[in-house]
Amino acid sequence: xxxxxxALMMVLxxxxxxxxxxxxxxxxxxxxxxxxxxxxATGVLLLMAxxxxxxxxxxxxxxxxxxxxxxxxxxxxxxxxxIGLNILAMLTLGTLLVRYLRSEENIDTASLSNHIFTPLDxxxxxxxxxxxxxAQSISFIRERSWKDTGxxxxxxxxxxxxxxxxxxxxxxLGSADEVFANSFAGIFDWLFSANIFDLFDPLFVxxxxxxxxxxxxxxxxxxxxxxVEDTVAETDSDNNxxxxxxxxxxxxxxxxxxLGSVALLFAFFVMIQFTYLFGGQANIAETLNYSQYAxxxxxxxxxxxxxxxxxxxxxxxITLRRDNRQGIFFSVLSIVIVGLTMVMLVSAWKRMELYELxxxxxxxxxxxxxxxxxxxxxxxxxxxxVMRVRTNIFALGVLVSCIGYIATLNVxxxxxxxxxxxxxxxxxxxxxxxxxxxxxxxxxxxxxxxMADLYFQTMFAxxxxxxxxxxxxxxxxxxxxxxxxxxxANVLMGLQFIRDPxxxxxxxxxxxxxxxxxxxxx
Numbered sequence: 190x191x192x193x194x195x196a197l198m199m200v201l202x203x204x205x206x207x208x209x210x211x212x213x214x215x216x217x218x219x220x221x222x223x224x225x226x227x228x229x230a231t232g233v234l235l236l237m238a239x240x241x242x243x244x245x246x247x248x249x250x251x252x253x254x255x256x257x258x259x260x261x262x263x264x265x266x267x268x269x270x271x272i273g274l275n276i277l278a279m280l281t282l283g284t285l286l287v288r289y290l291r292s293e294e295n296i297d298t299a300s301l302s303n304h305i306f307t308p309l310d311x312x313x314x315x316x317x318x319x320x321x322x323x324a325q326s327i328s329f330i331r332e333r334s335w336k337d338t339g340x341x342x343x344x345x346x347x348x349x350x351x352x353x354x355x356x357x358x359x360x361x362l363g364s365a366d367e368v369f370a371n372s373f374a375g376i377f378d379w380l381f382s383a384n385i386f387d388l389f390d391p392l393f394v395x396x397x398x399x400x401x402x403x404x405x406x407x408x409x410x411x412x413x414x415x416x417v418e419d420t421v422a423e424t425d426s427d428n429n430x431x432x433x434x435x436x437x438x439x440x441x442x443x444x445x446x447x448l449g450s451v452a453l454l455f456a457f458f459v460m461i462q463f464t465y466l467f468g469g470q471a472n473i474a475e476t477l478n479y480s481q482y483a484x485x486x487x488x489x490x491x492x493x494x495x496x497x498x499x500x501x502x503x504x505x506x507i508t509l510r511r512d513n514r515q516g517i518f519f520s521v522l523s524i525v526i527v528g529l530t531m532v533m534l535v536s537a538w539k540r541m542e543l544y545e546l547x548x549x550x551x552x553x554x555x556x557x558x559x560x561x562x563x564x565x566x567x568x569x570x571x572x573x574x575v576m577r578v579r580t581n582i583f584a585l586g587v588l589v590s591c592i593g594y595i596a597t598l599n600v601x602x603x604x605x606x607x608x609x610x611x612x613x614x615x616x617x618x619x620x621x622x623x624x625x626x627x628x629x630x631x632x633x634x635x636x637x638x639x640m641a642d643l644y645f646q647t648m649f650a651x652x653x654x655x656x657x658x659x660x661x662x663x664x665x666x667x668x669x670x671x672x673x674x675x676x677x678a679n680v681l682m683g684l685q686f687i688r689d690p691x692x693x694x695x696x697x698x699x700x701x702x703x704x705x706x707x708x709x710x711x
Contacts, residue, residue, distance in 0.1 A: 192411070193332075195241050196325030199406040202233050203319075207399020214398065215391045219272060220264050227260040227279065230402060231286075234409060238290065243410050249289040249296045255592050256282035262599045267633040270552065271598060278595045284311040287409035301584035314412070315404040322407050441515045444508040448522040451500070455529035490537035491557065494564055497530045498571055502583065505575045523575045527568050534565050546614065549625055550607045559597050563590045604635035612643050626658045627705035634666050 209229065213222035231253055238245050259279040263272055288307045289296050501523050510516045538561055545554050570586025573579075608629055615624035629640070640659055647656040 193325045193329035195411060196322045197329050198237060198240065199322055199403055199410065200326045202237060203399045203403035203406060206230060206233060206402040207395045210398025210402070211391045211395025215394050223263040224257060224260040227257060230405070231257070234406060237406055238410060241410055243291055245291050246289060246293065246295065249292070252282050252286050252296060255596070256286060259595065266599060266602070267635050268604045269633065271603065271635070274595050274598065278592070281308055283405070284308045287311060287405050290409045297585050298580045299584060300581050301587055304584055304588060311408055314408050315401065318407040319400050319403040322403055322411070438509050439507055440509055441511070441519065444504050444519065445522065448504065448526060452522060452525050452529065455526060455533070459529050459532045490533050490540070491561065491564070494530050494534055494568070497526060498568055501526065501571050501575060520576050524572055527572050530568060531565060534561050537561060549614070549628070550610045551628065552603070552607070555603055555607060559594060563594045566590050566593065602635050604632040605637070605639050608632055608636040608639035612639055624655070626655060630658060630662045630665070630705055
């Protein structure tokens with residue numbers, strides 16, 4: 190198959206996918222259509238690669254699994270933030286798929302810069318590539334001798350001549366007979382529309398989806414791949430792996446002074462943590478209670494962990510190690526610093542845990558809590574990179590950590606997690622925590638299991654105002670948009686409240702409706 194034939198096939202496939210996308214995503218519909226469309230698009234991509242006899246790198250197909258997982262979670266989660274994160278992860282992994290589909294380079298050994306710049310490169314390519322493929326298709330059609338196409342060409346020409354004739358007679362007959370027009374609803378009805386401009390919106394959506402599909406096909410199948418090799422490299426004495434030579438280098442003595450000083454400072458800090466934070470209230474100064482001490486400096490500790498990650502990677506790159514002994518010493522210093530940093534992360538984790546128990550769970554606190562775990566995973570990958578376990582293992586660690594972070598938030602169902610933990614703390618006998626119902630009212634239908642439990646707990650208890658607040662949340666979320674009722678999260682919410690003897694909540698008192706107006710959600 191020559192280049193122009195491939196272009197024509199890609200254009201035709203993109204037109205079909207554009208029409209499907211226009212039907213799926215018109216009016217901003219988001220739900221099961223996202224995973225269905227992404228599955229279809231992936232199937233079309235692989236089918237086109239097979240039909241065009243394109244050799245693909247099967248080792249890189251694993252990225253399809255997390256990509257389709259995040260597409261599926263767009264349909265499952267109703268929280269706007271989670272929908273946005275899932276779409277972002279899905280599209281980013283999609284760019285990696287089209288970038289490495291037929292590349293000899295493997296995703297798991299590619300450099301971090303390739304991972305970072307791939308979405309940007311694909312985005313720039315999207316601007317102009319459909320125009321190139323369309324021009325190639327037109328050129329192929331103009332050069333084709335239709336006299337030699339036999340019966341197939343006759344059939345195509347006959348259809349081409351018949352379409353305008355059918356459209357003209359359809360308009361006339363439809364105008365003359367309403368029954369005839371109604372019987373062809375969905376085919377000719379749009380011709381009799383009082384406002385033909387109504388067609389522009391779905392056609393625009395279809396055009397955008399077709400443009401994106403054609404860009405993906407063109408980037409994956411028709412783009413010229415240029416393999417770039419490092420021209421300047423050095424070989425470490427303890428292995429044969431190569432890395433690019435930086436322009437600025439320091440000796441092992443300078444690196445030891447810096448890393449050793451940091452290790453001593455961290456060790457002193459960790460001693461304080463074991464004495465005070467992990468030792469309990471008895472070891473805290475009288476002027477500072479335990480909760481105040483625990484909440485202090487949390488974000489500073491997370492910032493330290495991030496800076497340590499950057500420092501180790503930087504010194505690993507610029508430090509000149511002349512023999513195995515220096516390489517081993519540098520690795521040991523890095524491991525010690527990372528080990529001490531892990532203790533700091535545990536300290537930060539405990540501080541945030543105490544903070545959440547005292548003031549409740551919010552998006553920012555839970556997101557940061559989960560981030561700390563995957564930051565620890567990334568620190569482990571940094572050590573493996575220093576030890577030269579394999580090529581570009583830190584880049585793989587960044588990819589794994591990003592996928593793991595968003596996947597963890599999906600599995601947790603962050604809205605329901607926040608509601609559940611806050612409600613549990615409110616009803617726990619050993620704690621005296623106020624329930625921030627105004628914050629809970631901002632959560633999406635994902636929180637329906639916990640909110641349904643709260644609803645029925647307060648229905649017959651002496652919690653009338655709390656019950657009304659949950660009822661207003663139910664009414665606000667479920668009736669906010671007629672289309673949203675079909676979303677899986679809202680269907681689940683309906684099932685959670687199916688035991689409600691009152692049925693749909695009636696209009697509530699304005700004091701309840703506007704009780705949370707102007708509240709802060711942080």
